[in-house]
Structure formats: structure tokens, C-alpha cells
Amino acid sequence: MRHPAAWLRLPVPAQDALLALFITVMQVQGTVIRNAGEVASRPLTDLGYLGYVLLVVSGVVVAVRRRWPVPVFVTTALASLVYYGLDFPDGPGWLGLFVALYTLAAYGDGRRSLMTAGVGTSVLAVCWLVAGADIEPRAAIGWVFFRVGASVMSVALGESVRSRRVIAAEAQERAELAERTREEEARARVDAERLRIAREVHDTVAHAIAIINVQSGVTAHVLDRRPEVAREALRAIEQTSSRALQEMRAILGVLRDDGDDDGRVPYPGLGQIDELTAKAREAGLDIKLEETAPTALLPSAVGSAAYRVIQESITNVIRHVGPTRVTVALNLGFEVLEIRVSDEGRHAAPGDGPADPHPPARLPSGTGSSARPGRGIPGMRERCQLLGGELDAGPIPGGGFEVRARLPLAPTGLRP
Numbered sequence: 213m214r215h216p217a218a219w220l221r222l223p224v225p226a227q228d229a230l231l232a233l234f235i236t237v238m239q240v241q242g243t244v245i246r247n248a249g250e251v252a253s254r255p256l257t258d259l260g261y262l263g264y265v266l267l268v269v270s271g272v273v274v275a276v277r278r279r280w281p282v283p284v285f286v287t288t289a290l291a292s293l294v295y296y297g298l299d300f301p302d303g304p305g306w307l308g309l310f311v312a313l314y315t316l317a318a319y320g321d322g323r324r325s326l327m328t329a330g331v332g333t334s335v336l337a338v339c340w341l342v343a344g345a346d347i348e349p350r351a352a353i354g355w356v357f358f359r360v361g362a363s364v365m366s367v368a369l370g371e372s373v374r375s376r377r378v379i380a381a382e383a384q385e386r387a388e389l390a391e392r393t394r395e396e397e398a399r400a401r402v403d404a405e406r407l408r409i410a411r412e413v414h415d416t417v418a419h420a421i422a423i424i425n426v427q428s429g430v431t432a433h434v435l436d437r438r439p440e441v442a443r444e445a446l447r448a449i450e451q452t453s454s455r456a457l458q459e460m461r462a463i464l465g466v467l468r469d470d471g472d473d474d475g476r477v478p479y480p481g482l483g484q485i486d487e488l489t490a491k492a493r494e495a496g497l498d499i500k501l502e503e504t505a506p507t508a509l510l511p512s513a514v515g516s517a518a519y520r521v522i523q524e525s526i527t528n529v530i531r532h533v534g535p536t537r538v539t540v541a542l543n544l545g546f547e548v549l550e551i552r553v554s555d556e557g558r559h560a561a562p563g564d565g566p567a568d569p570h571p572p573a574r575l576p577s578g579t580g581s582s583a584r585p586g587r588g589i590p591g592m593r594e595r596c597q598l599l600g601g602e603l604d605a606g607p608i609p610g611g612g613f614e615v616r617a618r619l620p621l622a623p624t625g626l627r628p
Contacts, residue, residue: 236267238304240267246304263298315370326371405590482518485501497529497538498537499526514621521595521596537556551618552614557612604617
């Protein structure tokens with residue numbers, strides 16, 4: 213919805229037409245009033261009303277100043293040279309010229325427009341001073357210097373406006389480019405996270421199918437001779453297939469076949485949390501792990517998501533903060549697993565400085581692939597949302613950063 217004031221704004225051509233009318237009236241009326249009662253060396257009516265014609269032309273031409281700034285400046289400059297060269301009476305006949313100089317600098321192309329305005333102003337100044345050499349009284353010569361100074365100020369003002377407009381346009385372009393880059397980067401991170409999840413599920417399902425194949429072979433072999441062994445094998449097949457189906461239902465919507473079998477890693481869970489924290493301690497973090505109950509037997513999808521959230525949070529601390537104290541809290545409730553990873557922020561050390569930068573360490577390759585580009589908070593949030601959970605991240609009072617996640621133990625994506 214447009215602002216009410218926008219409806220009252222005239223089109224640009226109408227604005228310039230009104231400005232030209234105002235300048236024309238001011239130049240003619242102002243010159244007549246200023247010289248009323250005085251005997252001018254050459255009245256405006258001389259030479260076929262040439263004085264009036266020059267004042268009107270230099271004012272009317274302002275109406276097309278934005279479309280043709282250089283011709284408008286040349287026209288007003290020539291009109292001024294002829295007007296003062298023929299010794300017509302002084303007055304505000306320079307208004308159109310000043311507006312033309314401003315427009316030339318403000319809407320021109322920069323250096324070339326400034327050169328045109330500078331040369332034109334220099335020629336005008338010389339001609340004005342020559343025409344005013346025998347002016348009487350001598351104090352009136354001050355108006356000549358006023359015209360010179362006002363011309364320079366008009367050019368400077370126009371160049372200032374043009375520079376600010378160029379700077380604003382460049383800033384707007386940079387902001388739009390940055391916004392597009394952020395959106396593309398966010399999409400790339402989400403796509404990369406989806407592909408990684410697809411590879412992990414592929415490995416998990418392949419492992420489950422291999423177990424089922426082995427157990428079914430055992431069942432077929434011992435079904436008649438050892439029915440108790442066959443029963444255990446069938447139970448293992450049931451559990452394995454059920455777990456694989458649940459994981460497939462949870463992440464089926466984000467599976468992508470990228471045709472790339474490289475870079476696969478084991479499907480981790482909270483059973484490897486001690487190894488992860490040990491690797492982080494080797495990287496320089498002081499990690500405190502708090503668990504309200506054993507979490508090693510969580511559903512595979514939940515345990516893997518929790519592991520990845522903790523892994524990415526620790527990696528971000530190592531990458532962006534460096535050595536600091538980190539608290540990893542796992543609160544296992546009846547229906548929800550709550551995860552909190554918080555750090556105390558960057559710690560200033562006596563040796564910190566340009567000579568001792570202490571660059572942040574990174575997790576070794578054995579801890580996973582989250583340290584590579586394309587991961588981050590958007591990937592963690594999407595992983596939680598896929599299981600019906602939620603994730604929040606942000607700074608905490610007193611310094612530091614905290615990641616909070618809630619994962620349902622029976623994820624919505626796993627329910628039939």
C-alpha cells in the first residue's frame with residue numbers, strides 16, 4: 213500500500229515544468245523590480261526585447277534539465293554570457309544557470325560532467341569579470357563574485373548528491389547480492405544435509421537387509437533340527453526389519469540419490485558420545501557431560517539425530533570460539549529427549565594477541581563430517597523437525613552460545 217504522501221507527489225516532468233515556470237517568473241519579475249526607478253545602461257526592452265527573451269529562455273529550458281543536462285547548461289550559459297555581455301541590468305537572471313549547473317553535476321556521468329561544468333564555470337567567470345570591469349559603483353562588482361561562487365557551490369552540491377546516490381545504489385546492490393548469497397548458501401546447506409541423511413539411511417538399511425539375509429538363511433537351515441534357534445533368528449529378523457522400516461518412514465521424504473558412494477561414515481548414535489567428547493577434549497575443549505539416565509538404548513533415528521546435534525554444536529564451538537568450557541546435558545524424559553549444548557564464550561588469555569593468535573582447532577576427521585562446509589544450525593534444525601522435534605540456538609546472558617533441542621522418543625515421522 214502506497215503512503216498517502218505518495219499520491220500527492222507530482223510526476224518528475226511536472227515538477228521540472230513548475231520549477232521552470234517559477235524560475236522564469238523570478239528572473240523576469242525580480243530583475244524588473246530590482247531595477248525599478250533606476251536608469252539602466254541597456255533596458256530589457258532594447259534590441260527587440262532581447263533582455264526579456266534571454267531571461268525567459270534561460271528559465272524555460274530548465275523544464276528539460278534531467279533529459280538533456282548538457283544542452284540545458286550550454287543554453288543557460290550562453291544566455292548569461294549574452295545578457296551580461298550586452299550590459300543588460302543585473303538581477304536574479306542567474307537562477308536558471310545555477311539549477312543547470314547543479315543538474316549537470318547531479319545527473320551527469322561523473323568525471324566528464326565535472327570537467328564540462330568546470331570549464332563552463334571558468335569561461336563564465338572570465339566573461340563576467342570582463343563585462344563588469346567598468347561597472348559603477350565599484351561595490352556592485354561583488355555581485356559578479358557572488359555569481360562565480362554560487363556557480364561553484366551549485367556544481368559541488370550536485371556532485372555530492374550524485375556521489376551519495378551512487379553509494380546508495382552500490383550499497384543496495386551489495387545488500388541484494390548478500391541476501392541472494394545467504395539464501396543460496398542456506399539452500400545448499402539443507403540440500404547437503406538431506407544428501408548426508410540419505411547416505412546414512414542407505415547404509416543403515418543395507419546393514420539391516422544383510423542381517424535379515426543371514427538370519428533367514430540360518431532359519432531355513434535349522435528350522436527342522438533346532439526350532440529354538442530358528443525362533444531367535446526370526447525374532448531378530450522382526451526387530452531388525454521393524455527398526456529399518458521406522459527409520460525409512462522418518463526420513464523417506466528427504467532421500468536423494470546422488471550416485472556418490474564416497475565419503476560414507478558409520479551411522480553413529482549416543483553410544484559413541486564418550487568418543488566424541490574425548491576427541492573434543494583433544495581439540496582443546498573442557499567438556500562436562502551430564503546425563504539424567506542412560507541414553508544408549510534410544511531408537512536409532514533419535515540417537516543418531518541427538519549425536520549429530522551434539523557433534524555439530526561442539527564443532528561450531530571449536531571453529532568459532534576456540535578453547536573454552538562446554539556443557540553437554542542430556543535429559544531423558546518419559547516422551548522427550550532434551551539436549552542442551554552451551555559454551556562460556558571466548559576466554560581471553562594472557563598470550564592472546566597478534567603474535568599468539570591461537571587459531572581454533574577442528575575436530576579430527578574421525579569424529580564425523582560436520583566440520584565440512586554445508587552444515588550448521590539450519591541442518592540441525594531440519595534434522596530435528598524431520599523427527600517431529602524442535603531446535604533453538606542463540607547467545608546466552610553473560611556471554612557464550614547455547615543450542616537447545618527436543619526430540620520425541622516416538623518421533624512423529626516414525627508413527628504409522
